[in-house]
Amino acid sequence: MSAGFVELCAHSWYSFGAGASSPAELVDRAGYYGYPTLGLTDVSNLCGALDFVQECRSAGIGAVLGADLTVREGDRMGPVTFIAENGAGYSNLCRLISLAYVTGGRTTPVLDVRFLEPHAEGLIALLGDPDGLLAADISAGHWSMAEGRAKQYAGWFGAGSVFLGLQQHLAHGDTVRNERMSQLAERCRLGCVATNAPWYHDTSRARLHDSLTAMRMNSSLSEIRNSLKVNCNYDLQTRDVMEQRLRKYPESLTNTLVLAERCSNFSALDFVTSSYRFPDVPTPPGHDAQSWLERLCEESAARRYGGVDRRVRERLDEEFELIRKHGLAGFFLVYHRVVELAREVMLELGWGHQETPLEWLPPGRGRGSSVSMLVGYLIGLSHVDPLDYGLALDRFLSSESTSMPDIDLDFPRDIRERLILRIIEEWGWDHAVLTGMFPTYKARGVIRGLGKALGLPPDELPGYAELVKRPGWDRLFALADSLQGFPKGVAQHPGGMLLSSTALTDFMPVQPAAIAGRYIGQWDKESVDDAGMQAVRLVRNRTGVEPDLSRIDYREKDVFDDLGRGDTVGVFQVESAAQMQTIVRMHPEDIYELALESPRYALA
Template identity: 35%
Template sequence: MAARHLRPNHRYHLADGTELAARFADLPEALANTRAVAARCTFALDFGPHVFPAVPVPAGRTPDEQLRARCRAGLTDRYAAGDPATWRRAAVQLDHELAVIATLGLAPYFLLVGDVVRFAREAGVPCQGRGSAAGSVVAYTLGISRVDPLAHRLLFERFLSTERASLPDIDIDFGHLGRESVIQYLYRTYGAAHVGMACTVQTYHTRGAVRDVGKALGIPAPTLEAVARRVRRRLDDTLAGAVAAVAGEAALDSRLWGHFVALCEQLVGTPRHLGIHNGGVVVTGPPLGELVPLEHATMADRVVVQWDKDSLELAGLIKLDVLALQSLDLVREAVALVERHEGTTIDLDRLPLDDPATYALLTAADTIGCFQVESRAQQAVAPLHRPRTFDDIVVQISIIRPGPIQSG
């Protein structure tokens, strides 16, 4: 009875409800039973709390106590020489942030990030935290960020809040030349069994689907390349239009090409293969092999976690963003050249924010090699906007980004 429902070779795929209903139209009871069983299949993965690595903490101290001690020391370094009122504001804000971090159980994460930044600076690797972490006094006192959140009126809640259960987003840029030494430090400190690279899931685009599906169906390679070229150049509104232009309108009525178009459309957006995240490093307490699927990386003694950043976050695993930024190497080289040729030592943490010559360069769009303001869009806007204060620069960079541009 069931033999006539067996799938032909070209239909070995997971059928949807509509297809199953058509295939088993004469067996309504079987369809009803299938729906009933499916309705009873409820399951949810409860991953529990975050899985932190074993961050080194002095004997007799908890991670929260160690974080408070380090932040208090940093508070003295950052604010003690300034206005007493600012010191008091910073101390109150620090206590508030530490309370939020303790409530969310995130002290080990901040200690981990702070330790990585400390190592980089001591090793001479230029590094800088960016993003919403700049709104945190904790990040400032740990040295993760070099931007005073009080002086620039930045909002901590944009970075971290008890209303959000996810890990805070701390992006750290390291000099391109020294990034590998930072990753090696993580391996030495936490062990190779506890450190791996995060992956990215590369999905099918139409051109890739055209090539893979066509090859599987035995369509000649030159024909596939002709279709793929039309897709790349966007010469047709649809894939079917590209097929018609290459193989003729009648081809769409054939079983082969109709099946080809349907399969390509199904594949677009589905996973094709895994890649390595450009900066994501996973660090765990238990060995990685006990928690996640792994594969060997091309570099010896390195593994790649076969979960992307969203899956890692869902499972409560810790991913550090160890990003490489060549601009930091260029800045360090420029500082060294100035000292060598001019005899002037530049402290990047104490650069004046009101230097007229700097704003003259920005207004003239003379920004090649200047991170964030060297794009064509930034160079086009600078002479019109004519920034004269640091806040002007912040506004200019903020509005020329994908989000604001796409929103109009």
């Protein structure tokens, strides 16, 4: 009778410098093999977790999430695999990964063993990796040390949540190690679990996996031969192959199904969606978020318009009602607080004066549909008066809106660099992080990196296009084609940040950035553009008057006369040769005509 098997410990290209397949490729192959469930345990990160979950959902396959972490015990260290059984386990896994980076090292994360016991709830620990401490102990015949370690993990995680892994890649030592692991499991009354711990979905990627390893170690394949896998059997295998290779240990195969079932009621995507909370902003005594936001807007409106007339009153009441209905008062106050912090930085840089109202000289620039909100204009999120331009609310927020509104705030580089640190200081490194991004391999970098891995002459690389048919070079080009688009690692987004009242480390690992004081979340977001406002300082220095940028006349005749003559050097978006020619022909007389002339130019 078939024992059954599902792979719980696959690695994707998010195991940077080792994984040689995308999550989609792994899921597609698992579906082809008829797997009801697939597990992903990338090295020291959950960067591909949500991508993997979505791929599994599309394929109708259950998703199990975990990670391989290097655990340090005294002066020894080795990998241990942790799998999240439920929400508590997923949160603990995120915290452990974060701790590995924060305390162990930004580029070589290592988790001290002392962190395991306090973060064991909801996690399943898989010991027995061929490179792990347990495997080393039993291989050396140190049974008492191995038994002590296994029982220690059982004490932390519970005997039912610790399993010894069995792997059979037809490599020297696999058979003996599996026999000893099985014996140790019996002595400690623990279960065994089978895994092929694949690094790619198909054997055709074995060479790419080796090359990635060499590139990560900045060496050639020949120089790191002892660090490479001994064969190409580290792919996602069929049930039949796994049942044949580990037929002496049928329980280890069945246990993969048992663990998959235990994890089946947990969805990381649903958990993350329900876990996130907007950051809290303190309000004065006697006010909640809604009443304080309304108070700020009323005071600003009095300054802006000289009072709250019927037109302003009707628009504010409409917006307040929408904000109240969708529970967005705290959302707007968070943005207001960010703008206040940016203003503090702006004043420190010598831009503006303390007595100038925030809404008069906002330090950042809102853009997109968010400029249609009068509330945003009044609390410094935008410099565009939506009443003056008759901007409708529906595109940004309506009574039928079901998703969170999107507010883009752009800051000058000098402000942004300091503001990032100020925000982290305000909310804490585990509540305020930079969004991650994943740079990918590009053609030239791929050729140079693979060329070194394959030991090809570096002096010939600049002319590689002529070498495609030479021996050795043909392998390079074949590998380069497979590698393009692979993520190289985690980098920081240029300016996007995540803020949360719930610790971000409850549902997303966080790691230090290359720049001191910054932290990166292990998920990526779309990029945002930079904006500049240094012209304000120049105007003040020359005229002694600080302009109210929120009251700029967008129909100023002298400005548009200059533009109509093609005098656009240094003017963003309209300084190219093509724009100079077009603007002279069209001679726009206000910002609306300018927007028609330049499709990229935006009112916001």
